[in-house]
Amino acid sequence: MDRYTPLEDFVGLDLPVDQANTTGRDQLGEPEQIPELSDVNCPDELRQLIEALMDRYPDKDSREGHKSASIPALWAVQRQYGWCTPEGIRQAAAVMKVTPAYLESVASFYDLLRLEPSGKSQVLVCTNISCWMRGGDELLDAFCEASGADRGKAGHGGALSADGEVMVSGFECLGACDLAPMVSVNERYFGPLEAADAKTVIDQLREGADVLPGKSLAKRPLPGGEDVPADDRTDSLKGPNQ
Amino acid sequence: MAPKEPGIKETRILLRHAGVPDLHKLATYESYGGYATQKRAYTELEIDWMVDQLEESGLRGRGGAGFPMGKKVSFLPHGDEAKYLCCNADESEPGAFKDRELMQRNPHQLIEGIAIASLAGDIGHAFIFIRGEYDKQGDILDEAVAEAYAAGYLGKNILGSGHDLELVVHRGAGAYICGEETALLDALEGKRGNPRLKPPFPAVQGLYGGPTLINNVETLSNVPHVIANGADWFKSFGTEQSPGTKVVSISGCVKRPGNYEVELGVKLRDLIFGLAGGPLDGHEIKAFYPGGSSSPVLEPKDLDLPYSFESMAEAGSMLGSGSIIVADDSVSIPHLALRTARFYHHESCGKCTPCREGTNWTVKMLERVVRGEATPMDLDIISSVQKNIIGHCLCVLGDSMAMPVSAMVNKFRKEFEEVIAAAAVSEFPTLVGRPIPVGTQEAAGH
Ligand SMILES: Cc1cc2nc3c(=O)[nH]c(=O)nc-3n(C[C@H](O)[C@H](O)[C@H](O)COP(=O)(O)O)c2cc1C
Ligand code: SF4
Numbered sequence: 001m002d003r004y005t006p007l008e009d010f011v012g013l014d015l016p017v018d019q020a021n022t023t024g025r026d027q028l029g030e031p032e033q034i035p036e037l038s039d040v041n042c043p044d045e046l047r048q049l050i051e052a053l054m055d056r057y058p059d060k061d062s063r064e065g066h067k068s069a070s071i072p073a074l075w076a077v078q079r080q081y082g083w084c085t086p087e088g089i090r091q092a093a094a095v096m097k098v099t100p101a102y103l104e105s106v107a108s109f110y111d112l113l114r115l116e117p118s119g120k121s122q123v124l125v126c127t128n129i130s131c132w133m134r135g136g137d138e139l140l141d142a143f144c145e146a147s148g149a150d151r152g153k154a155g156h157g158g159a160l161s162a163d164g165e166v167m168v169s170g171f172e173c174l175g176a177c178d179l180a181p182m183v184s185v186n187e188r189y190f191g192p193l194e195a196a197d198a199k200t201v202i203d204q205l206r207e208g209a210d211v212l213p214g215k216s217l218a219k220r221p222l223p224g225g226e227d228v229p230a231d232d233r234t235d236s237l238k239g240p241n242q
Numbered sequence: 243m244a245p246k247e248p249g250i251k252e253t254r255i256l257l258r259h260a261g262v263p264d265l266h267k268l269a270t271y272e273s274y275g276g277y278a279t280q281k282r283a284y285t286e287l288e289i290d291w292m293v294d295q296l297e298e299s300g301l302r303g304r305g306g307a308g309f310p311m312g313k314k315v316s317f318l319p320h321g322d323e324a325k326y327l328c329c330n331a332d333e334s335e336p337g338a339f340k341d342r343e344l345m346q347r348n349p350h351q352l353i354e355g356i357a358i359a360s361l362a363g364d365i366g367h368a369f370i371f372i373r374g375e376y377d378k379q380g381d382i383l384d385e386a387v388a389e390a391y392a393a394g395y396l397g398k399n400i401l402g403s404g405h406d407l408e409l410v411v412h413r414g415a416g417a418y419i420c421g422e423e424t425a426l427l428d429a430l431e432g433k434r435g436n437p438r439l440k441p442p443f444p445a446v447q448g449l450y451g452g453p454t455l456i457n458n459v460e461t462l463s464n465v466p467h468v469i470a471n472g473a474d475w476f477k478s479f480g481t482e483q484s485p486g487t488k489v490v491s492i493s494g495c496v497k498r499p500g501n502y503e504v505e506l507g508v509k510l511r512d513l514i515f516g517l518a519g520g521p522l523d524g525h526e527i528k529a530f531y532p533g534g535s536s537s538p539v540l541e542p543k544d545l546d547l548p549y550s551f552e553s554m555a556e557a558g559s560m561l562g563s564g565s566i567i568v569a570d571d572s573v574s575i576p577h578l579a580l581r582t583a584r585f586y587h588h589e590s591c592g593k594c595t596p597c598r599e600g601t602n603w604t605v606k607m608l609e610r611v612v613r614g615e616a617t618p619m620d621l622d623i624i625s626s627v628q629k630n631i632i633g634h635c636l637c638v639l640g641d642s643m644a645m646p647v648s649a650m651v652n653k654f655r656k657e658f659e660e661v662i663a664a665a666a667v668s669e670f671p672t673l674v675g676r677p678i679p680v681g682t683q684e685a686a687g688h
């Protein structure tokens with residue numbers, strides 16, 4: 001028997017049927033198409049970059065497409081436009097021959113790919129366990145106060161400063177708990193910070209100055225010292241690090 | 243007088259010379275013996291011998307599960323289908339920051355490890371999946387990989403061996419779940435990072451459906467040392483079941499947080515007090531996670547345990563990625579539980595119900611606890627929710643919240659009850675999770 005025959009004694013309610021709910025697709029519109037490259041006005045350097053990225057993956061010739069470059073391509077869009085703009089996503093989609101909706105669904109999964117305008121600079125304030133124990137929440141307060149960003153929003157996905165130049169966002173562990181409490185400013189790590197550092201950072205960003213040069217991760221030595229005496233077994237080491 | 247610090251020193255193999263400013267440059271790395279092992283591997287050594295050494299060494303995965311690395315290599319099929327290696331550099335578990343140090347200071351050690359492991363597993367395509375937040379470390383890797391290509395350590399017909407290897411540095415974009423090995427594969431294939439059902443395991447069917455070896459940065463960084471010095475030498479470090487050294491990330495309420503490389507099996511006390519300097523002045527240790535935020539917390543009475551995979555498992559916790567987070571007496575355990583649960587709730591990919599709903603309800607109930615709107619019965623409900631998560635999820639992210647949260651509720655139940663009781667006298671708790679001002683109870687139907 002056909003599984004989809006309606007039950008005979010089923011009394012319908014005669015309510016209007018939303019096609020989108022029964023077929024999973026809005027019957028009124030066409031399914032989304034892959035945009036044509038000629039329609040999207042993709043800057044040459046962005047197109048070349050995405051093509052080079054696609055070329056790095058072994059699925060580049062597979063029939064199922066070459067989606068491996070999705071995240072790198074979205075990074076490229078974000079670097080070009082400051083965030084993953086709808087036009088940028090369409091451009092990347094045209095180069096990659098996937099639908100814009102596909103790339104958007106990927107972008108929405110990842111915290112670092114931004115689907116809204118996010119200022120010239122981004123400050124991610126870690127509020128995870130180690131940073132929280134060392135004052136991460138207070139540091140986020142201080143950044144919001146110094147920049148005029150909304151504290152409620154900053155703790156839930158990010159908020160723009162009053163002048164729209166800086167995005168401040170509470171963030172999960174950034175993998176630098178040794179610097180707790182720490183921040184990532186334009187993808188570089190700094191810590192441990194005090195609340196007063198927040199205003200300095202915001203001022204430095206506005207002036208285009210170097211951010212907290214003395215508190216950069218790059219300057220941090222190994223905590224156990226740069227040189228630890230070897231013992232017999234490590235002394236006879238062959239291979240790397242002799 | 244401050245208590246005397248127990249004497250302990252680091253045993254550096256992976257981090258040896260890590261302080262040399264230019265170690266991340268190929269020429270400097272070579273001047274310290276770098277790539278000599280890859281040369282031997284590609285020109286003289288027998289593949290079977292290398293796989294044997296890796297198995298024999300007992301090198302266990304440093305990314306969390308501690309699975310023997312050599313076994314994984316030996317699981318790879320021997321046919322000529324395309325095989326892949328993925329180096330897991332996603333490092334997003336709260337408390338973990340060792341891979342960052344290893345990649346930033348010594349990227350070529352990792353590349354050499356990948357090249358040797360790829361030869362041993364007859365693998366032609368390798369990837370380093372690095373978390374997007376590690377932008378600086380990603381740049382360092384990009385440069386190092388380019389140098390290694392230029393010097394002929396990567397690419398076609400490496401060192402005349404006939405073996406080809408392409409290595410791509412792939413940056414993630416901020417999702418803890420991509421550290422889970424099958425989610426990592428989906429992310430690499432350009433999808434949303436949702437874990438896959440296992441089996442099939444990646445060694446059989448992984449990236450693009452091909453057999454795939456997935457290992458952590460630290461695991462792979464150990465490979466050149468095992469091959470250069472042999473399994474017996476490697477086993478002279480550490481314990482019988484946990485051979486080798488471990489880069490341990492220590493953070494939280496300690497004086498000298500950071501990465502320390504020690505032999506596995508050293509005492510926790512030596513690590514936390516001796517190396518990391520112990521708790522901040524005027525404070526005492528209350529609890530600590532021995533293996534990242536997903537490990538059940540231990541208490542000060544456990545400080546004399548050796549730090550090894552087997553001993554942490556015996557104590558009901560785990561060594562995990564080797565990240566110790568110390569909480570002192572200024573930290574409220576219910577708040578710590580909430581902070582932990584919130585992280586997993588945020589990072590749950592939402593694919594399976596016990597994890598998606600369980601993390602959500604755990605957060606809500608813990609919020610009620612810290613807001614003083616819970617009853618002691620809620621603690622039992624929290625525990626039972628955790629029981630319903632553990633073992634019922636597709637990947638272990640759900641368990642990763644449930645294990646530490648249940649440990650905290652069990653071991654610190656008194657503190658939870660005190661928090662509830664203290665709040666209960668100040669406000670009138672109800673079961674709907676919202677305090678009703680006294681006087682309006684009748685109107686609310688009570
Ligand atoms: C939610 C979750 C997150 C994980 N994150 C990482 C990670 O960031 N880095 C890592 O090496 N392993 C991580 N793992 C473990 C991996 O799934 C896998 O076991 C590991 O990469 C294997 O490498 P190994 O055997 O060398 O440890 C994670 C596992 C889970 C369930
Ligand atoms: S356990 Fe959680 S993170 Fe893992 S697959 Fe299920 S919902 Fe996703």
Ligand code: FES
Nearest residue numbers: 126131173176177
């Ligand atoms: S908790 Fe802040 S970097 Fe890990």
